[in-house]
Amino acid sequence: MRNLVSALFAGALFGAGLALSGMTDPMRVRGFLDLFGDWDPTLVFVMGSALLVTAIAWRIQPAMARPLFGEKFSLPTRKDLDSRLITGAALFGVGWGIAGVCPGPGFAALALVPVAAVIFLGGMLGGMILFRFTFDK
């Protein structure tokens, strides 16, 4: 029960941050990617601030035997750079550029601009299903 409430809280805090930062406005996101046009540096501040805070958590994590509301840490361990990583990231960037929306803001926008969010998320679900039945190992 405690970890379910924690998951809801974590998502809500994340969604509030996305809405406050400007990440739920595709115009602002595409302005950041419009480096050779009318560039908007706002996202540099979003990322810098988020990275700084999260880096502190990564310094604390090794000193903890277990997470506060869970049994054990389950964290990514892979270190290899493979073509799937790079191809996938490259494709994601193309989609991110086309709409100015990434998965987190897509869900957060359900509360703000629901029709647009549903169209994006419907496509995203389709893309994930496509992956599941083609390249998923």
Added chain:
Amino acid sequence: MAVPLLTPDWLQIPGFPGADPLAGVLGGALIGLAASFTLLGLGRVAGVSGIAARAFGLSGEGMPRSMAVLFIVGLPVGAAILNLLTGRGAGSFPEWPFLLVAGVVVGFGTRLGSGCTSGHGVCGVSRLSARSIVATVTFIFTGIVTILIMRALGVAG
């Protein structure tokens, strides 16, 4: 979409009157706190694409499915609360064909590349993970190129 800037004039970056660095720093800090809470509280990485795939039943790994669903439900709940309190968060979205195509490419790409802006861009880069740094540089690069191409073709989106 005329949401007034949070940044006062004296804090504005010279040459970028439309930017909102203060909203960025404060919102980014909340995002960082959420990622930190997910890491230290739940023992997991706050990667939205992976958590979404888990919630949709399309991934065999990651947090328990019930937790994944609640995390995803939390995203619009948090955005709604923030919007009620501050009036911020709404944005101007492109036309539906762009949203749909982008959604498909984002869904497929994030699964193939094991992450998006949150998992790679925030959690992985702050961990100094080589995979995440490479992924983040790659998706920012292709995002910039995509905007360049769309501009050249005269497609606004």
